[in-house]
Structures are given as C-alpha cells and as structure tokens.
Amino acid sequence: MAETAARGRPRSETARRAVLDAALRLCQRDGYQALTIKGIAHAAGVGRQTVYRWWPTKEAVLLEALRDLVHRQGARLAPDTGDTLADVRTLLDTTFRLARELTGHALVGLMAQAQHDGQLSARLQGTVIGPRRAALRDVLARGVRRGELSDEEVPLDLAADFAFGTMWYRLISQHAPVDDDLAARLSLALWRLLSPGGPHQAERCAAP
Amino acid sequence: MAETAARGRPRSETARRAVLDAALRLCQRDGYQALTIKGIAHAAGVGRQTVYRWWPTKEAVLLEALRDLVHRQGARLAPDTGDTLADVRTLLDTTFRLARELTGHALVGLMAQAQHDGQLSARLQGTVIGPRRAALRDVLARGVRRGELSDEEVPLDLAADFAFGTMWYRLISQHAPVDDDLAARLSLALWRLLSPGGPHQAERCAAP
Amino acid sequence: MAETAARGRPRSETARRAVLDAALRLCQRDGYQALTIKGIAHAAGVGRQTVYRWWPTKEAVLLEALRDLVHRQGARLAPDTGDTLADVRTLLDTTFRLARELTGHALVGLMAQAQHDGQLSARLQGTVIGPRRAALRDVLARGVRRGELSDEEVPLDLAADFAFGTMWYRLISQHAPVDDDLAARLSLALWRLLSPGGPHQAERCAAP
Amino acid sequence: MAETAARGRPRSETARRAVLDAALRLCQRDGYQALTIKGIAHAAGVGRQTVYRWWPTKEAVLLEALRDLVHRQGARLAPDTGDTLADVRTLLDTTFRLARELTGHALVGLMAQAQHDGQLSARLQGTVIGPRRAALRDVLARGVRRGELSDEEVPLDLAADFAFGTMWYRLISQHAPVDDDLAARLSLALWRLLSPGGPHQAERCAAP
DNA sequence: TCCTAAGCGAGACGGTACGTCGTGTCTTCTG
DNA sequence: CAGAAGACACGACGTACCGTCTCGCTTAGGA
Known part of the structure; x- marks a missing residue:
C-alpha cells in the first residue's frame, strides 16, 4: 500500500x-x-x-473534541427496538444528556461562530447536527413504514425541527431545562403530531 | 421631585x-x-x-440596540383579528422577518455570551425572548378560550417551544431557511397539534 | 507658524x-x-x-538614548584653550569615559547591527561617530593653523582614525583598557606623528 | 596508545x-x-x-569556520624579506583583504557578542586577534633590532593598535574603505611614528 | 457675560491574546 | 551510532484590542 x-x-x-x-x-x-x-x-x-x-x-479544537467524544461514546443513535415511541424517546434522552452535561456551551459558542463561517457551519452540520437529525428521521420513518405514523400532514423534517429546535431553544434561552421529562413530553407530542388518524391514538401510552 | x-x-x-x-x-x-x-x-x-x-x-450596546429596534417598530405583537390561525402566522412572520433580516447574528452571539452571564441572560429574557413567547402564548390561549384549541394534550408552553425552537434551530444550524413558508407550516402544525378533537379539523385551511 | x-x-x-x-x-x-x-x-x-x-x-531606542545622553552632557567637544595638545587629550578623555562607562556595549552592538543596515549606519555616523571625528579634526586643524602641526606627511583624517580606531579596537577586542593613560599616550603619539619638523619637538611635553 | x-x-x-x-x-x-x-x-x-x-x-560555528579559513590559507603572516616597511605593508594587505572580503560581518558580530562572553572573547583573542597582533609586533621588532625603528617614543603595542584599530574602526563605521591604499598609508605612518631620529627618514620611500 | 461642569473627539497609557518563528531537547526511521 | 526529519515545551516577536487616562474643544445652565 x-x-x-x-x-x-x-x-x-x-x-x-x-x-x-x-x-x-x-x-x-x-x-x-x-x-x-x-x-x-x-x-x-x-x-x-x-x-x-x-x-x-480554537473552533477546530472544540470541533475535534466533540467528534472524539461522540466516537468514544460510539452510541447507537437509532436502535430499533420495535417500539417507535420508545426509540424516539431514547434518542432524545441520549442527545439531551450529552448537550446538557458536556457540550452545551461549546456547541452554542461554535454555532454563534458558525454564523459567519460557512466552513465551520458545514463541519458542524456533518459532525454533530446532521447525524442526530438523520437518526431521528430514520426512527420516525420506521414508524411511517409500520403505519403507526404519517408524514402527509406534517413532514418528518419539520417534526425533527420541533424536537431539536426545542432542545436548542432551551439550551440558549435557559427558560426551561433540557431533561428526561422534556424527552418524554416531546416524544408524545411528536407521536400525536404525526398520528395518521388523529391525536386520539396517542393516548395508548400515558405520560409519566 | x-x-x-x-x-x-x-x-x-x-x-x-x-x-x-x-x-x-x-x-x-x-x-x-x-x-x-x-x-x-x-x-x-x-x-x-x-x-x-x-x-x-459590547453586549450592552447590542442589547440596547435591539430594544430600541423593537420599540421603534412598536409593532403590536399579538393583534386579535378573531382568526387564531392567522394571528399565529402573523406573529411568527413578524418575528422571523426581524430575526432573519436584522438581528440574527446579534441574537445568536448574545445568546452564546449569555451562557456564562446570568445578568445578560436575564435581560435577554426580559427584553427579547420573553415578550415574543408571551405573545404567542396569548394568541394560543385565545384559541383555547374560543374552544378552537386545547391545551390538555400538549401544554401551550411546549407549543411555543416548538415554534420558536424551530426558528432558533434553523437560525444557528442553517440547515433550512427561516421564511414565510416556515411560518405557514408552523402555524398549521401548531393548529393540528393543539386541535381538541384531532388533526382532521386542521384541514379547514389548506397549505399554500 | x-x-x-x-x-x-x-x-x-x-x-x-x-x-x-x-x-x-x-x-x-x-x-x-x-x-x-x-x-x-x-x-x-x-x-x-x-x-x-x-x-x-531596539536599535532606534538605543540610538535615541545615546543621542539624549550626548545632548544632556551638552559637553563642548572641542574647547579651545590655546593648548592644542591639552585640547586633544581632553577630547579623547571625554570620549573614552563615555564609551567605557555607559555606552560601550550599546555602541559595539549597534555597529554590528549597522553592518547590514545602511540607514542605521548613516544615523550612527551622523549622531555619534561623525561629531566626535569632526571635533578631533577641528582641534588638530587649529594646531596646523598655528604652525604647531602639519598635515603634509599624514592627513588629519588618518590621524583621527588612529585615535578613535584604537579606542574601538580596544573596546571590542578588550586586549587593553580604554582609560586616561591611553588618552595621554595617544595625544603624544598624534603630536609626534604630525610634528612638522620631526618627532623631537614632541619632547617639549613629558609623558606621565 | x-x-x-x-x-x-x-x-x-x-x-x-x-x-x-x-x-x-x-x-x-x-x-x-x-x-x-x-x-x-x-x-x-x-x-x-x-x-x-x-x-x-552559532558563535562556535562561526569561530571554527574562521579558524578553518585561516588554516586553509595557511598564509605566512610575517615573512621576513629584509625590507621592514614592505613586510608591514604585506601583513596589513593580507589582513585587510581577509577582513574585507570574507569575514568582516562575522568578526564584528562575534566581537559584539564577545562583549559579554568572556570565553568567546578569549577564543577570539587566541584565534584571530592575537596572532595578527603578534605578527605585526614581530615585524616591527625586527625593524627595531635592525636600528631602523625605535620603540622608545611610542611603544610597539600602541603602534599595532594604530594599525589594526584603524582597520576595525573603518570596518564598523564604514566612513572609509579598508583597501590597499590604506595599507600603504598606514605603513608609512607607522614608519614615521617609529623613526628613531624623526620623520624625515620616512621620506626614503614615496607614497604611491 | 462670564463661570462651571459635563460630554465630546482624539489618542497615549499599561495590559493581554494573537499567530509566527527560533530555541534547544527529544524521539522516530534510515544508512 | 551518525544523520535527516520533525514534534516537543518555551519564549520573544510585532499587531490589535482592552479599559483607563488625559488633553483641547464644545455646549449647556447658573452667576
């Protein structure tokens, strides 16, 4: 070679x-x-x-530190347990914990910097934002394939925006915590939003 | 005196x-x-x-600049036209335009700085974040009072997180624009999410 | 103005x-x-x-420091007491003391640097080297006008080179001190060298 | 062994x-x-x-480079042709050429450095300065032994200072060249300075 | 009509982080 | 083992901005 x-x-x-x-x-x-x-x-x-x-x-240092962290976790982002709702919740839980405990400030700072740095923006997309986004989409798409969910009324991309958008909004605005409870509520809200026949079926699973 | x-x-x-x-x-x-x-x-x-x-x-300068801008606009944030869906869309439209055209970078930068500056965080809440949030809540609460919407399944606060969270998420991540189309889609999604009987009634109003 | x-x-x-x-x-x-x-x-x-x-x-700093020092001394470089030999000795004494006590290292360092810096070289000439040289030439020229000395055999410029050259040589090589005794010996040697009729007349004045 | x-x-x-x-x-x-x-x-x-x-x-490198150069030249510093004046002139010529063409900057820089480095100073003495000085003294001493010159009025050491001092002075100050003409003038001036009976005998040999 | 006080522009002040370069030491592989 | 390559911890370089401090000059109200 x-x-x-x-x-x-x-x-x-x-x-x-x-x-x-x-x-x-x-x-x-x-x-x-x-x-x-x-x-x-x-x-x-x-x-x-x-x-x-x-x-x-320093942006490059932080970016590599984040990437290393993710690789070290090596976490399966989107495990398929067969239970779509549980998978969504697990994914959000994992993501929230990471952001909350280790990387919050770094991520927000990098994002602010990326406002005027297209390359940094792209690398953040590829390294941190994109994979999470794709994982959530995958989980939701599985639900669609099983007929549990529908993307006709609300596109899955918008649903993903809702979930991660809420996380980011709370991370930077700090008006409410980014915790397990939020993961649970978000999962239910997404379920309800994407229910094919209406929100009633979302009740099959009670809030904690 | x-x-x-x-x-x-x-x-x-x-x-x-x-x-x-x-x-x-x-x-x-x-x-x-x-x-x-x-x-x-x-x-x-x-x-x-x-x-x-x-x-x-420089944070104080930007903050006062933003406050001045809002005051100068003097816009009625939450006008009551009787049409809840239209009011939501107008509010989001106004907010998105402001963030997109003038204040996006300033806001994201200030937010990043506020991660470690409690006082700045509080002032941002009181000046920029809070009022918008309250205005959206008010509009949605009017819908609830009229019986058009329900906050039983999804609390209004979470709905507000969805709307503004999506805006912030796209502002910092730049994976999709923050434009009129987003305002329209968001309004419909909120309507569907908060519909008392189910998502079917959301169809009374077609997407553009 | x-x-x-x-x-x-x-x-x-x-x-x-x-x-x-x-x-x-x-x-x-x-x-x-x-x-x-x-x-x-x-x-x-x-x-x-x-x-x-x-x-x-740093060269500019040292140069201005030297210039200030000379100005502060404000010393009359070439006083005319009527005794040419004494005037020469006084001038050399003053110059030697300054170089020995305060400015020796600075001068040698600047000179080394000036080897590749024409501008610095010129400014050193104008500020430090030139005036001393001119002063010695003036004193010797007075001796020539009085008939005590002659510049026919040895030009005055070469005589000045002898005096200051010896100073510099000893400053950098340090094989012998630059002190009052050197000033005395140098004065006598110059006298002898420039005597119109021969070195005998130099004996009118005994060495210390 | x-x-x-x-x-x-x-x-x-x-x-x-x-x-x-x-x-x-x-x-x-x-x-x-x-x-x-x-x-x-x-x-x-x-x-x-x-x-x-x-x-x-780097001083050690330069010093060895200079020493090598001298050894490679292997020049006889003080040849005895029987003509003292010619020998002086030859020695000065050789020395001047070396300083002018090859080693000027290195020597001045080393000298500046040696101001605060006793060891370097000593090695410069032993390697470069001392031998030349000794060679000139030897040539002049031969003249004294032959009765052509006298060291009573002006010690030979001071005469050597005159010659090499002038060279150094011009090397660093650059107010006049260090060339063959200087060697000729210096030789004559030394002759005159050390003449036992007076400067008249120096005229036995005309300047070029 | 001056006097006093504060805001204004300009810019020098003592600091500190920047990104680059050379120092002298070290640790690898190649000959 | 010497040599080339180059990474290492260190520190000076010259630049830019920090936040503070003097300056001379407005620009007002009160004497």
Whole structure:
C-alpha cells in the first residue's frame, strides 16, 4: 500500500488528548468567549505552537473534541427496538444528556461562530447536527413504514425541527431545562403530531 | 421631585444613535465575535470613551440596540383579528422577518455570551425572548378560550417551544431557511397539534 | 507658524525617559544580544505597545538614548584653550569615559547591527561617530593653523582614525583598557606623528 | 596508545564543511543578527541536531569556520624579506583583504557578542586577534633590532593598535574603505611614528 | 457675560491574546 | 551510532484590542 513513510518524531497522542480535554473543560467552565488558545495550551501543559501545529483555531479544537467524544461514546443513535415511541424517546434522552452535561456551551459558542463561517457551519452540520437529525428521521420513518405514523400532514423534517429546535431553544434561552421529562413530553407530542388518524391514538401510552 | 439639576453638556442623541446603528450593522456584517468596541466607535465616528461612558460592554450596546429596534417598530405583537390561525402566522412572520433580516447574528452571539452571564441572560429574557413567547402564548390561549384549541394534550408552553425552537434551530444550524413558508407550516402544525378533537379539523385551511 | 494642533493625550515624557534609561542600563548589564523590547518595556514599567508606538526597533531606542545622553552632557567637544595638545587629550578623555562607562556595549552592538543596515549606519555616523571625528579634526586643524602641526606627511583624517580606531579596537577586542593613560599616550603619539619638523619637538611635553 | 576505539558511524566531514560554509555565507549575506542555527542547518542541508551535536552555539560555528579559513590559507603572516616597511605593508594587505572580503560581518558580530562572553572573547583573542597582533609586533621588532625603528617614543603595542584599530574602526563605521591604499598609508605612518631620529627618514620611500 | 461642569473627539497609557518563528531537547526511521 | 526529519515545551516577536487616562474643544445652565 502507498503509506507515506513516517519520518521524524511522531505526534504525541498524549499532547493531543490533553489539548482536547482541556479545551472542553475550560469552555464549559469559563465560557466560549473566554476560551483562549493560550489558556488551552497552558491548561494542557503543552506549548502554544503544538496547538497551532495541529489546529488552526480554537473552533477546530472544540470541533475535534466533540467528534472524539461522540466516537468514544460510539452510541447507537437509532436502535430499533420495535417500539417507535420508545426509540424516539431514547434518542432524545441520549442527545439531551450529552448537550446538557458536556457540550452545551461549546456547541452554542461554535454555532454563534458558525454564523459567519460557512466552513465551520458545514463541519458542524456533518459532525454533530446532521447525524442526530438523520437518526431521528430514520426512527420516525420506521414508524411511517409500520403505519403507526404519517408524514402527509406534517413532514418528518419539520417534526425533527420541533424536537431539536426545542432542545436548542432551551439550551440558549435557559427558560426551561433540557431533561428526561422534556424527552418524554416531546416524544408524545411528536407521536400525536404525526398520528395518521388523529391525536386520539396517542393516548395508548400515558405520560409519566 | 428629586430631579438632579442637569449640568454641563447634555448627552448627544446623535452619538447614541450612531453607536447603536453601527453596532447592529457591524455585527450583522462581520459577526458577533469580530465586533469590537473600537470598531463600533470608529464606524460611528465617535470617540471610544463615549461608548464606554454609556455602555459597559459590547453586549450592552447590542442589547440596547435591539430594544430600541423593537420599540421603534412598536409593532403590536399579538393583534386579535378573531382568526387564531392567522394571528399565529402573523406573529411568527413578524418575528422571523426581524430575526432573519436584522438581528440574527446579534441574537445568536448574545445568546452564546449569555451562557456564562446570568445578568445578560436575564435581560435577554426580559427584553427579547420573553415578550415574543408571551405573545404567542396569548394568541394560543385565545384559541383555547374560543374552544378552537386545547391545551390538555400538549401544554401551550411546549407549543411555543416548538415554534420558536424551530426558528432558533434553523437560525444557528442553517440547515433550512427561516421564511414565510416556515411560518405557514408552523402555524398549521401548531393548529393540528393543539386541535381538541384531532388533526382532521386542521384541514379547514389548506397549505399554500 | 503652522504648528499642528496637538490632539488627544500628550505623550508621556516620563515613559519616554524610563524606556531610554532602561534600554541603556539593560544593554550595558546583559549585552546587546540579550536586549529585548519586552525586557525594556518591563524594566521601564511600560506597556510593550508604548515602545513600539515610538520606536520601530531596539536599535532606534538605543540610538535615541545615546543621542539624549550626548545632548544632556551638552559637553563642548572641542574647547579651545590655546593648548592644542591639552585640547586633544581632553577630547579623547571625554570620549573614552563615555564609551567605557555607559555606552560601550550599546555602541559595539549597534555597529554590528549597522553592518547590514545602511540607514542605521548613516544615523550612527551622523549622531555619534561623525561629531566626535569632526571635533578631533577641528582641534588638530587649529594646531596646523598655528604652525604647531602639519598635515603634509599624514592627513588629519588618518590621524583621527588612529585615535578613535584604537579606542574601538580596544573596546571590542578588550586586549587593553580604554582609560586616561591611553588618552595621554595617544595625544603624544598624534603630536609626534604630525610634528612638522620631526618627532623631537614632541619632547617639549613629558609623558606621565 | 590510549586512543578510544571509534565505534558506530563516523562523523561526516561533508556535513561539517557544509555547516561551516553555510554559516559564513549566510552571515556575510544577511548579517550576524539574522544568522540562525535553523537557517544554517537548512542552508547546509543538514539536520538541526547535527549542528547542536558538534557546536554549542552559532558563535562556535562561526569561530571554527574562521579558524578553518585561516588554516586553509595557511598564509605566512610575517615573512621576513629584509625590507621592514614592505613586510608591514604585506601583513596589513593580507589582513585587510581577509577582513574585507570574507569575514568582516562575522568578526564584528562575534566581537559584539564577545562583549559579554568572556570565553568567546578569549577564543577570539587566541584565534584571530592575537596572532595578527603578534605578527605585526614581530615585524616591527625586527625593524627595531635592525636600528631602523625605535620603540622608545611610542611603544610597539600602541603602534599595532594604530594599525589594526584603524582597520576595525573603518570596518564598523564604514566612513572609509579598508583597501590597499590604506595599507600603504598606514605603513608609512607607522614608519614615521617609529623613526628613531624623526620623520624625515620616512621620506626614503614615496607614497604611491 | 462670564463661570462651571459635563460630554465630546482624539489618542497615549499599561495590559493581554494573537499567530509566527527560533530555541534547544527529544524521539522516530534510515544508512 | 551518525544523520535527516520533525514534534516537543518555551519564549520573544510585532499587531490589535482592552479599559483607563488625559488633553483641547464644545455646549449647556447658573452667576
């Protein structure tokens, strides 16, 4: 195979992980604006140039930290248990917990930055936003195929907007928590919204 | 009354307006992160100290600019035309247009900053988020009072989260536009979601 | 007259003097190579930008420091006491003391830097080297006019090279001191070298 | 004999020469201050570590380069042709040419550095300054032994200072060239200065 | 009509993070 | 083992903006 021969000292995985961890930790502790390449390097016990060698901006550092986090979780985003409602709720639960506990500030900060950075925006889409969105769509589409749901009245994309939109809205506005209860309520509301015959059938499953 | 006698040169309204306008304009053009007190002052043709004299941070400048903008519009947020669906759509239309055209970047940036600034968060709630939210709730509550809608299955607060959540989600994620079509679709979806007897009645009004 | 109106906060003379003093002091203490804009600013209790605002390089700082020093001395370089030999010796004494005590390292460092910087070279000529050279030439020329000396055998310029060349040679090579004794010996040697009739007349004045 | 057995790959003479040549060339081209270990290694097509393995500083590199140069010339510094004046002139000529063409910038830079580095200063003395100085003294001393010159009025050391001091002075100050004409004038001036009976005898030999 | 006070523009002040570059050390593979 | 390649921790470079501080000049109300 055409693997380029590795020459010179190999990249330090230790330094890489120290930088990513420090970046997420500092961002969550002090906020996105206060996050600094200098601060990251210092907290990671790493030279400033080592950060610049591998990442062009603090956004790139955070993005890779998030991607690593997701990969490390390796979570099955859309398991098929046969119970569409439960699958939706599980997916939302998982997503909410991640956003709530680890990555909230980083994500909001990155999003703000992405307003004027098309490339960052695209990478956020591909790495974080898109997969979650696709997973929810898949789960809902399974419900449609089984005849439990219908996308005629309300397109599935709009339904996905509802779910994740509510999460983001609460993350940034902080007028209400992003917790398990929200996941439950959202699942039911989506069920009701997409019920083919009307909202009555949504009652087959009581709210907690 | 205990009015302090005005002494010395009075504050220049010209400078104040120049600062607020420049702040919004620069923020929308270059992004929140690139917005700078120095840049604002320069673009407004104003000394830097004049900005610092009246606003402690660039956040305060943007916040006042947004408040001024809303006041200047003086728009009736929740007019009662008797047609609940139309009122919802009008409210969303107005809100979307404002966010899309003028204040999107500023709002997202402020929200990101508010993640770690409780005071800013509270002021954003009171000035921007809260009133819109309350207005939508009012319109929906009128529908409930008229018997057109029901808040038994889905609470009105969650419905409001759906509407504005979708807006925010699309503003930051940019996977779909925030336009009139979205307002129409959202209005219908809310109607269907809150219909007392089921989604069938939502069909009284065809999508465009 | 067309003096431009001074606007804004006026330059701080305190900061200016602190920078110049710190530069000379640090250069003499740690050497030219170890001299750093950062170090100068720190030692002067001044922001780094304040140095960069007024001087483009550390060379410019040192040059102005030297010029200030010379101006502050305001010394009459070439006093005319009527005794040519004494005048020569006084001039060399003054020059040697200055170089030995305050400016030696700075001067040598600047000269090294001037090897590749024509502008710096020219300014050193005009500010430091040239005036001393001219002063010595003047004193010797007075001796020629009085008939005590002659420039027929050895041009006065070469004689000046002898005197200051020896100083520089010893400054950089450090094989022998640049002290009062050198000034005395040099004066006598110049006298002998330029004596019109021969070196015998130089004996009118005994060596110390 | 106690020669340590050479083990492993022997030192590459090619690399050594490449480093020394690159150092001298870069120093003369860009100046002493701009000379960099990294730059030397790159220009020599050599790894940085290879430089650090054999030389502690760029000064050491330059010093060895100069020493090599002198050895390669292998020039007889003080040939005895029987004509003292001619010998002086030859010595100065040789010295001036070397300084002018190849090593000027390196020498001045090293001298500046040696202001605060006693060890470097000593090595410069031993390698470059001292031998030339001693050679000139020897030639002059021969003249004294022959009765052509006298060191009673002016010590030979001071005469040597005159010659080399003038060279250095012109090298760093650049107010006049260091050329063959200077060698001729200097030789005559030294002759005159050291003439036992007076300057008249110096006229036995006309200036060019 | 001056006097006093405060706002205004301008811009220098002491700081700090930026992104780049060179330092001297280290760790890999190749010859 | 030497050598090339290059990553590592470190720190100075010169720039930009921070928030504060003086300046000279309005621009008002009160004497």
